[in-house]
Amino acid sequence: MSASRARRVVRVVSVAAAVLLIGTAVVQGMSAGAATTSTAKPKVLTPSQIQASSATQLFAGGLAVQKDSKAASVAFDLTARHETSEAKAITRIASQPVAIWLGDWFTKTQVVKVIDTAVAQADKAGKTPTFVTYAIPDRDCGGYSKGGLTSAQYLAWNTTIADTLRGHRAAVLVEPDSLAMISSCPSVASTRLPLIKSAVTALAGAGVTAYLDAGNSHWVAPNVIAPRLKAAGIASARGFFTNVSNFYPVNDETAFADRVSALTSGAHYVVDVSRNGQGWKGTWCNPKGAGLGKDPAVASGSTRLDATLWVKTPGASDGTCNGGPAAGAWWEAYALALVKLRAR
Template sequence: MRIRSRAVVAVVGLLALAGCTGDAQPDPSAPGTASAGPDAPVRVSADGHVDNAYAGASMYVDADWTSNVLASAGEADDAVLAASMRAVSGEPTAVWLDRIQAVTGTATERGLEEHLDAAVAQASQDPDGEPVVVTLVVYDLPGRDCHALASSGELAATDADMARYRSEYIDVIADLLARDEYRVLRIVTVIEPDSLPNLVTNADDEACQAAAPYYREGVVYALDAFAPLEHVYAYLDAGHAGWLGWTDNAEAAVALFADVAGQTRAGLTTVDGFVTDVAGYTPLEEPFLEASDLVDGTPVSDASFYASNPDLDEAAWAADLHARVLAAGFPDTTGIVIDTSRNGWGGIGRPAAASSSTTLDTYVDESRVDRRVHRGAWCNPEGAGLGERPVAEPEGYPDAHLDAFMWVKPPGESDGSSRLVANDQGKGFDPMCDPTYTSDRLDGALTHALPDAPISGAWFPAQFAQLVANAYPAVGSEGGDGSSPDALAGSCSAVLTITDSWSSGYVADVTVTAGAPLSTWSVTLPPGTVLDDLWNGVEADGRITPLEWNATLDAGGTANFGYVGAGDTPAAGALACASA
């Protein structure tokens, strides 16, 4: 997301914002109303609510994202790049609920109910019976993203729109998640990226001052609405190392997190964890730099690029954050998720060793893997790459207490448009997304944003191509937790697409993608499938195996089969795929 100015508002000022809620008073009977009394309802502790939602579960694969990836692969001129795109097409990503219509759905966009149905279908296909965890980004606060324009939203910072946020957005989401058929899922909610961090570093911004009471009220309302659902998990957004890593910012941020969570019915236990680097580019690790290392007598953290911020990377910030939130009273089960969707920084620009320079800034600039001109270059920056693949309980970062690496921002979805683009989503134009803009926030440097970008959240093929080309670990190589990304995703993936349907049947197409070289594969069809016709495969006991000519696949290679099914149309999405 954004990097903000280093200036930090005093904690007392943050806490004082609690009383500035306008004329509207919360309805005590509403599901999100805070109550600190001894009889206040709290989350029911049950076997269904585990410490880490991602542990022992598979993650939801969004067929819409997969379709975009496969379309980009089909248009790529570079065969190797196209194969790498296909190899990651089965990776899980979060679903962004960035406006009311994203929840209800439109004629061209699946709503939350359809995503949840697809996740249930995915769970039913899992050969090991693992639960499926769905990551939802709750992102529609009144006055959203108050310090930027590219992802501003549909709701204004007013009492009237706060009422809409509660009744038309959060209540609708909570009612859907509460349905019995979705209790088989584990649902992770990422609560309002950019909101509380903005109140830490941008309290002097007039737009943030106007939005502050609604951010606080809205976050409390969302937490209280989801807390009674034992299969739902709440993670607060916690910025990133280049935003909140300074000691004064970190202290104020944790104080604010604790104060806001403390206003909920269940208090700090309402929060299961924190997510860092959401839609960000801060590297997981800076392998050749330590903040305290001295270059000509000066710490690395004092280099111009880091500006005395001791947290050089997300692993450092996650460890710093975790220690602070536990000291603030959050439970010791609190976990951290890092969004690794775009913080890989591989490619030819990645340094292979530390610099030999004895000049501090030169040493840092030649040693850092973060290739941005400035840590504040947040919009579609040149040179970025996919980071670690999504995985639960990644190893190697014990102080960070990581629940997962997750692709919270779906790779290939734009941060913001390069110029003003008319849209009906309330999204504006931020000059930080214009590659020709020279910004004081970047110490007078050009933004180095990619050109011709669409509005935030729209598919950006050029960016996706860059991310895949610059992936670190490279597609098919060993991941940071010691496992290959392909093994983490499975040796193959399969995605079902409905190409036609009628009252008594439908036509389905299934794309199989190899995560590693395969000599054969098999795909499990949705339960109850009745075949009227099948091509490019052989069916036995509900499983499709290939013909001789489409059985062998290289890593990243694809095969397709199709069928005509009788009866109800199944949900599009991922199917279980095996290498034998």
């Protein structure tokens, strides 16, 4: 359904704040431990090797938790002000692995620095970071998270990301909403599908595990999204993702994703569980009564599910709806409510 077009983390903080945070690693999270391993780079895998690997091989060591996220800085400030209960609540978010969003609010130099910092920390900890690209032209079809690069800029931007990630373990979720939203603005399909395919090709060539947008279980039907995934290059990717920035239960998403997988030659998938702890609450945009989902985890079974992730940054607004600030802006009151109503 169109109401599920959750607007993404355009900015967890403003551009100015994001630039300031780059110096201390603009990434999501807070160190969960002190694991140390060899920093030797793994070999660059081919697309066929990526597809044949297990989830635990691709996400070797587990999911990386970043040290200097917005949530971490907020928790630090709250502690300094002796707001102990609030600091503890926000630390609940900061202590988890959350995807790192790469968008058009970063210059080329900045996006390289963000990636370099994140992978260096992850490599040292022996874990795998997760990134999200979010700069497709005509992003969000003019909605709360509108923006994006030009087509020419987008091609170069993705090449930079792929080259920077080459030789590192990493997973990249390519452009949330980009394929599902074609249902709402079909005019973008002719340019968007080739652009995403070019991004997938670049990532695959660098040995990066990539996932494409499949919307969610209550948006676009499997037989509609599957041809888009094929046209966007899923044959060169690991698979697809569902429920990003949305609130549907895992069982809804896996049932939907299994049908999509069957239509895409058995593609694997990941599910965003960052805010689905209380399930669907009637709207995609800053719903009241939402809670954090289960902690992110790599799947160890034999299904096509690779991982349940925190992709949307808990505490980042969906947009100026239900009392929220601009899309992506930090909303502390909402973050505290998510923690209070978290899945147990």
